[in-house]
Amino acid sequence: MGGVLRGIFGYCFLIFIVRIVGRRPGKQITPSEFVLIFFMGGVTLTPMVGDDRSLTNALLTITSIAVTHFVIAWLRQRFPAFAKVVDGTPLVLLKNGKWQTETMVKMGISEEDVMAMARDQQVNTPDDIEYAVLERNGEISVIPASADS
Structure with missing residues (x-):
């Protein structure tokens, strides 16, 4: 027992x-x-x-x-x-091209970590990202900004 x-x-x-x-x-x-x-x-x-x-x-x-x-x-x-x-819950790391620094520091994630995932999706600058989200499983999802925004 x-x-x-x-x-x-x-x-x-x-x-x-x-x-x-x-x-x-x-x-x-x-x-x-x-x-x-x-x-x-x-x-x-x-x-x-x-x-x-x-x-x-x-x-x-x-x-x-x-x-x-x-x-x-x-x-x-x-x-x-x-x-x-x-x-846990998904966490926003980048919103409309603006880094969410407090969240990133808390989670130990650098801007380079996010941009490495963004480059995999042919997104090269933070301004081209609407959202970058740290998912519950540790992956970073990158949602590109729409062309008309």
Whole structure:
């Protein structure tokens, strides 16, 4: 039973830590998916190197983590406010050619990070961008300014 509680607590704690650390461009998974991958790797290794080497404990812990992940995924779908807590919300980095400096500093993203993504879409200057948004999965979406604005 201790393994189950440690698994559930560890999963929730890692989601909290990933949310505090923040998003960086290039990540294409949500914080809960990152935690699941990270945690499963650690738990899978535990029976090989830890004090409790029983396969039963490892399987029970892995199962509890998987069930916790599915419950959290269900809660995210059912309750949008819960999804915002777990995964965050999209953040505007550039609006109508104006850098949102406070948000960028908070998230640790430079103007060059944004412009690198913009150049992938053949947008070369901030003035040509209506919005640049840091998505929940860490990608930066660039919405070019319309020609008539």
